[in-house]
Structure formats: structure tokens, C-alpha cells
Amino acid sequence: MAPPVGLNEFLAANGWEGSNVSPVAGDASFRRYFRVESGNRGKAILMDAPPPHEDPRPFIHIAQYLSRHQFRAPEIFATDLTRGLVLLEDFGDRRMREHLDVHSGDEGAVYRAAIDALVRLVKTPAVLTEPYDMATYMREVQLLSEWYMPAMGIPFDAREFESVWTKALTPICDCQEVTVLRDYHAENIMLLDDGQQGIIDFQDALVGHPAYDLVSLLQDARRDVSPELEAEMLAYYHETANPRHDFYAHYALLGAQRNTKIIGIFTRLWKRDGKERYLSFLPRMWGLLERDLAHPELAPVRHWFDTHIPAEVRNSLPTELNIDG
Template sequence: MTPPPGAPHFLSAAGWTGARIEPLAGDASFRRYFRVEDAEGNRGVLMDAPPPHEDPAPFVAIADYLSGHGFRAPRVIASDLEHGLVLLEDLGNRRMREHLAYHPEEETAVYEQAIDELIRLRDIPPADVPRYTQAKYIEEAKLLTEWFAPAAHLRVDRAGYETLWRELLAPVIAAQAKPVTVLRDYHAENIMLIGENRLGLLDFQDALAGHPAYDLVSLLQDARRDVPQALEAAMLDRYLAVTGEGEDFRTHYALLGAQRNAKIIGIFTRLWRRDGKARYLSFLPRMWKLLERDLAHPALEPMRRWFDDNVPEDRRAGLIAAGSDA
């Protein structure tokens, strides 16, 4: 977490000469974050999104979109898109995941706030971003067969897997004819608690225009935090009660849950195999449990049979053994 070489010059040009730069966080991409503080005590967050691996322009654009519609995204103080540097407003330290670890009694109230943000998001025009196409959904779901299957030494029916997704996702594509902005990583590690009744949003640079159930799945089937099933059900009910969505929406929720969880299993395996980030293997048992719950929905019966035939239960979480080859 050494700051990028151009950071002091960039900060000086933005009026933050001599600011202290301290590591804050990295994530599953090439992006890194640093907290900066100037001599007057002003604090900000430096995003390092190095090209060609990363492009910070979408983050800046979505931040402006969200802020323009009354959401609490970090204000962009300065940017050098050519070199992948962005100075952001610091939204503080009260991240949803850690806050609830110390204040579990607030879990329902905080999740209600997070649900209400998604309800607000569906009520505004979608951002000027690409569509979440069927091809994109399938490309993501294939990460499981491309990365997990070989890591687990499994030979699977890839063609059958893709065909099933193409068929199962057809109603989702039809239902998103009027899309919403899908933030795509809307979960407890990307939500900040600000004041009493405000939520700050982070990590939305990959937003697409798609189905509103996707972000619900991100939140309620969190890859990094156990969300009680009763809470998941209550929050889904809350969303449906306000929006007037019906049973078809529950089916789409299960379909997109299975798609997203299959994708994440593939991504976390890739982070281990390709990038040497073995810690992501510890999340696989949770991801398989979530995927299996989604596959239990009657609409996903063909996909459940595919998994039963191609990925034996005893191989589904077996990669976590000390980060070694399965």
C-alpha cells in the first residue's frame, strides 16, 4: 500500500500540499484507497485506479449522477483521470459491516434504510450507463465454470450450463425493459452510516442499467456478511410492499441470486488462483450456501439438476483447505 508516485504532485495541484497519506484499503480490483490529511486537519480519500487496469471516469460520472439526485455519494474534490487519481470527500469510518458487528441491535433499522435507498433509486431515471444484457449476465455466470471448476478438478458441461442460463434469464431480461440503475456492489462493506438517517454509497463505478432485484441480492445475500434468513425475508417483503411488485419479482430475485452467487464463486476463485489472494477462499462456504438456497426455488429446478450432475456437494466448498490445490 505504498502511495502512487504521482500522488504528492496531484495533491499539491489540488491545494493539499504536504498532506499526509496513509493506507486505507484495497479491494478485489486493482483500485487502492488512501486517507489524506492536510495541515489544517482537512481529510479526504485518495483513490488510486491505475490505468490500463482501471478507469476512474465511470466512478466520477456515477458519483455526480447520485449526488444530483439527492443520494450521498462522496464529492469529487479533484481528479486526474489520465493517471487514475481521484481525491474524494471522506465519508468517515462508520461502515455498515463494522457498525453492525458492534451494534447488532440496530441491524433491522439499518437494513430498512438500505432497502429504502434502493426504492428511491428505482424512482429516478437510470444513469447513462450500458444495459445489463443477457450476454453480460451469462458472461458473469460462466466465471464459475471457467475458474472454480478447473480449480476443483471438475469437468463440467459448459455448453449445457450456458444454455440453461440463456433460458432461465429470459423473463429477467423482459422485466427490465424499463431498467433502473444497478450499482452492482451494494452491500455492507460499501455502505457508510452518516449522521442519524443518511447512508453514504461507495464502489459504484461498475453500474449498469438493469433489474432492480440485482442490488437487493447484493445487499441481502452478502458475500462477506451473514444476513439472517428472517431478516432477508422481511426486507424483501418491505421492498415488495412499497413498490407493489409481485411473485414474479421473487422469482427474478432467486434467478439473479443464483447468477450473482455463481459469478462471485468464480471471482473469488480467480482472486486466489490468478492474483494470489487466498483470503477470498474463506468466503466460498457462505457463497455455496446462498447459491444452494437460490437453486431450491422451483423456477431454478433445471439449474439445480445441472449442479447436482456436475458439481458434487463434497466439492463445492473444498477449495478452502489452506489455500492449496483442491
């Protein structure tokens, strides 16, 4: 992975001249990441968020908001917004996911600490940014109809799909009141040497429902969270946050919305971007979605899925179909 154009000039201008630069694992976007190591300055992470595909300003804005309210977001060392370069604090490599793979006995304590951060976020004035409005919720669930349904060759009525989801989501649109990080899960929570948890990958934050990030954490698209642990942590959150809404129904609804979106996204990552490995996550996503749809308040949504995507279809993968013609 070649370093971005202009990197040497950027590092030299900000006191990191002569540093060693090596790639680190990225995510599902156009962003790339490099570790920068200097004998004098120590380590940093370079985010390469090249325009026009990426814009690093939302990341910087949310990072500064989180740091201002004593959450552990990476410190911003230097920026070049024209090139999309951001030099930021290196949180190391100890992600929550890999740590728990080795130290499963820490699971309860680590998840409670992650939930404690969400409880604090509920009590913190929301960041100045866009709302998680109905248009956004609908645009996300339509990723299923735009990518998964054609990939599986399933006919459906788009207006019926939109009507079912609009009716289901309407009750939560009056509960948009907290900063929602939107991708808060075990691969984006870093376990730091000082015992704190660092937060990364929050550039898409919106003002939305307090249950959304809890869904992201406890219905993790990339890590199995047992139903027993999910129930335990939901009870812990309810006890510590004392939510005002019809919390469990809203949690199930947002879980269904998010998991529907992710099934569409993972299909798109395969079909459009050639990232076939994301198809291996679909069985987990269907299992999570089915748990959410079991809530009585989601009966109309469950009926739509049972009618259009029955179990035998959910258990097959798009690669089994000849959809390239």
C-alpha cells in the same frame, strides 16, 4: 504501500499541499486508497485507479448521477485522469458491517434504510450507461466454469452449462430498467455522522433489474444475513416498492446468477491473484446459492448443479486439490 507517482504535484495543484497521506483498506481490484489529511482542508480520500488496469471515469460519472438525485455519494474534489487519481469526500470508517457487528440491535433499522435507498433508485430515471444484458449475465456465470470447475477438476459440457443459464435468464432480460449499483452491500454502505448512509464502490453500475441490488444487500458475500432477516426485508421491499415483475422468482434467479459469479470470482482471486482468504467465503456462497436454487422456477439450474457439483464437492475447498501441475 507507496503513494502513487505524481501525488505531491497533484495535491499541490489542488490546494492540498503538505497533507499527510496514509493507506486505507482497499478492495479486490487494482484500485488503492489513501487518506489525505490537511490542517487547513480537513480530510479526503485519494483513489488511485492507475491506467490501464483501471479507469476512474465511470466512478465519477455514477457519483455525479447519484449526487444529482440526492443520494449520498462522495463529492469529487479533484481529478487527474491521466494518472488515474481522484480526490473525493471522506466518509469516515464506520461501515455498515462493522457497526452491526457491535450494535446488532440496529440491524433492522439499518437494513430498512438501505432498502429505502433502493426503492428511491427504482423511482429515479436510470443513469446513462450500458445495459445489464444477456451477454453480461452469461460472461459472469461463466466465471464459475472458467475458474472454479478447473480448480476442482470437474469435467462438464460447456454448451450444456450455457444453455441452462441462457434459458433461465431470458425472462429477466425484458426487465432492465433501473440503475443497478452491482456491489451494494454492508462493506460498501457507510454510516455517516449526519445519520445518512453513504454509498461507495459503484463504478461498475449498469441499467438492469431492480432486484439485483437487493440480492447484493441481503445475500451478502462477506456478512451473514439470516434467512429470517432476508425474508423480513424482502417483504418490506415488496410493500414499499410494489414491484411489477414475478419478483420472488426473479430475486431467486438473480441471487443464483450473482452467487455463481462470486464463487468463480473468489476462486480467481485465489488462483490468479494469490488472495487465498477469499476461499474462506465459499461455504457462505454455496449456502446462499442453495437457498436460491430451491425456488421451483430454478429447477433446471438446480439439476445442473446437483449433477455436476454435488454436496460433498461444494463442501470442499480448491486448496485440497493438487492443481498446480
